[in-house]
Amino acid sequence: MTAVTSSPVGAPTYETLLRCALAGELGPDPAGLRVAVAFTTRQAVRHDGRGTGYRNEVLGLRVGAAVGSCAVEPGALDDGVVEDCAGAGVDRLLRHPRTPVRVAALDAYLMHVAPHTPEHGARPVRVPAGTSLEKSRARARTVVGLLDLPPGATVLVVGVVNSLLEALRARHLAYVACDFKDGVTEWGEGVVTDALAEAHRCDALLVSGMTLGNGTFEPLRRHALEHGKRLVTFAQTGSAVLPRFVGHGVSAVCAEPYPFFWLDGGPSTLHVYRGGAR
Template sequence: MTALDEAPCRTYDDLLSRARAGALGPDPRTLRIAVAFTTRQAVRHDGRGTGYRNEVLSLRLAEAVGSCAVEPGELPESALDDCVGADVARLLGHPLPAVRVAALDAYLMHVAPHTPERGALPVALPAGSSLEKSRARARAVVELLDLPAGATVLVVGVVNSLLEALRSRGLGYVPCDLKGGTTEWGEPVVADALAAAGDCDALLVSGMTLGNGTFEPLREHALRHGKPLVMFAQTGSAVLPRLLGHGVSAVCAEPYPFFWLDGGSGVVHQYRGGRR
């Protein structure tokens, strides 16, 4: 058992505080971000009637990249200047939540990358079109839900391929996104995840909730009611496995570069149960 395993973090804020204090690895005051960048995309898959946009802040620390998705246009231009060349400790206390999440993700990816020794099971994503890769990623995510047919899943962060994968397993779902709207199939999307969680058997939640402040209430709901909470994490892929066993039951971790960036093969990392 490693020192990291002996003193698990139970909340995101606990994890952030302990990282900032140097309790999870090297003193973050001695580590500097070499590169800060944003990735923006607009997508409409072949055969789909609707599209969406993504924007992600990423920070490079040595060999590691940490990321946090934001609502398009939300991140001020000054954020990149704040981050590049800054020490990690300062960014862990930055006023912008997205910067704090990306810095923590980069730090933890640097300290403890996704390896089988740390509990990560690599799952290959084959080369293909954007839709083919989206569906392959969705299968890797939904595999982590151990539910009988007919159960209902709260999906926080609507991804149409995830909804397809849930239907293929005979699972019902309640789609949820802060923006509301409708799914590809005209289903209403609720805006209040916590209000909808009570009627669902499990939660399937985007790592983006770390950056918009909605993660902790969902983690606490899952823990309090004994419900599975599965995270699909481009945001905070190295952060969320640290909360396994403390409300988080499984994670599909997808560090940068994400599946939608090119048509080549890729990999995601599944974590199940316990804690890393």
């Protein structure tokens, strides 16, 4: 992750948050905590009735009862990285040369320090049991509901999820779909690859937590802060990291820690954060 050197006064950055965690300023000294379990979760999806599919791979690190996550491009992490993380001190992993490891370690540490509970600012939202598509749509309705935009507004969607686009369409919101994978949406719309280049023509930003892992979160957060735009994140990656930016360029977060909705057909829980900074 590239450090941001110019940020509005008083607004934390990802790098400052990481430094505070390393210094023990957010909770216990990370040198005294170890990752008991490191693993990857791999998924291929093709919902009934949908013409396109996709793949996911997520690095998971467990610290106590908490699991921190960071999505990666499929095949980006070899087994040696996962084995290196198991049993390692959290402080070492917060300094790891691989960005996804640092993100997952920070996520696990922060969730260990401040779990997703009302005491820490989270509002639970239940996702009913159902098929993978039904649960995806239920999550999408919760996420899009956090935008608080009038019909006709345009949303930059960073990290294309067709259920989110479908929910935006249902609310008569226009969107610009952005993803490093480019291609087209389920409705044949072109997908752009440079989010920041498109942000100026959008009224709000809907951003995946994956932006933490690929280094694009900070420029988008700065854009929202400087232009007074709503920025809502849907976070499987960094579900405990992104709530720390609510009130500092992030308007709301739909946090979804491991295990994610797509891993089980039973009911699951999302955790919504909005309002002032934590």
